[in-house]
Amino acid sequence: MVGAALAALLGQAGVAVALVDAKPEGLDPGHVGCGLPARRVSALTPVSQRLLEGLGIWPWMAARRVTPYYGMQVWDGEGSGEVNFSAEQAGVPLLGHIVENDVTVAALEQRLAELPSVTVLLAARVTALHAPPSVKAPRIIELNDGRRLSAPLVVAADGAHSPLREMAGIEVRAHDTGHVAVVTSVRTALGHGGVARQVFRATGPLAFLPLTVDGDERHCSIVWSTSPSEAQRLLALSAEALGQELATAFEARLGTVEVLDEALSLPLTQRHAEHYVQPGFALIGDAAHSIHPLAGQGVNLGLMDAAVLAEELLIARRRGIPLGEVRMLERYARRRRGDNTAMLALMDGFRLLFGTSNPLLTLGRNLGLSSVDRVTPIKRLLMRQAVGERGRLPHSCR
DSSP: OHHHHHHHHHHTTTOOEEEEOOSSSOOOTTTTTOSSOOSOEEEEOHHHHHHHHHTTOHHHHHHHOEEEEOEEEEEETTSSOEEEEEHHHHTSSOSEEEEEHHHHHHHHHHHHHTOTTEEEEOSOOEEEEEOOSSTTSOEEEEETTSOEEEESOEEEOOOTTOHHHHHTTOOEEEEEEEEEEEEEEEEESSOOTTEEEEEEETTEEEEEEEEEETTEEEEEEEEEEEOHHHHHHHHTSOHHHHHHHHHHHTTTTTOOEEEOSOOEEEEEEEEEESOSEETTEEEOGGGTEEOOGGGSOHHHHHHHHHHHHHHHHHHHHHTTOOTTOHHHHHHHHHHHHHHHHHHHHHHHHHHHHHTOOOHHHHHHHHHHHHHHHHOHHHHHHHHHHHTTOOSSOOGGGO
């Protein structure tokens, strides 16, 4: 999603872009957003929505399947602390949308196909990255089919395990969160009412993210971050038994739970690259930073990377500055690193605070949640952060 968004932002400004993608073919837009919801979803903020609207793809996405949510409910399953947020308290129309990743990707693929300056190379993998002999020379990449491409700038948007990042010799700070995410889709007895809910259990947070399928508000996407051993146990359960476990862990707040799809697990390791840029090279999205999913901010941080980098590149082009000029790329890095670092630290703090069984810390976090719930200015500040209204936004997100 992040790499395609960057290509679209640059492509619609007339910049020549080659998008190298390892998958063999694009998604069939006729089958996206139909039937059962996909297991991989993202919580897109209003800021990310504005970016996608600017690319002209949001109407298509909304016509397929996006689910707005207007409230958030967070509580401590090991105590009595609870906090409820609403769009009204935040002074915004809504808090965001839960969107299947395939819907966003399919929309971006269609937009890219409309842009004459963008070339999409499918079933292609980068096997080598060559540093330029001088700062003004282009970067060269080699593909698995023997082709060689040169460009003033290579951008790595190839995920948390980024091969390009490794080829560029950029180190990454990583630590295992001790969690594995178990994801699936479910139907609940009660409707979600446009509210995203999350309970913190002793083994990790469990989120029920609202999905509306053919007008039915009883669907949710499940993200249960738990220990590897507990994840293995959950994956071995039958659909009926897993549904019972989910309902119990969620305190039956949405009644009984019917599991609709096979559950899968995703390891959760938090990473942050030591550097975002080199001459003629930049990292965006998970290649630069990967974050615990408990606040649903990962893809939003990546889309913001794409928007800021595109803005800086277009400013450079207007000024006649080469797109691989490292001083220009460092402007992007400075604008994004602070926000990404703060969000990674915040999520790790939440994970550690709610992952402890220390009775004093348990009491403190319950009192803290209850206090936040009673103080409207604090809630409004937290909500403005959650909807992406942080710092200097790029023009495409305003």
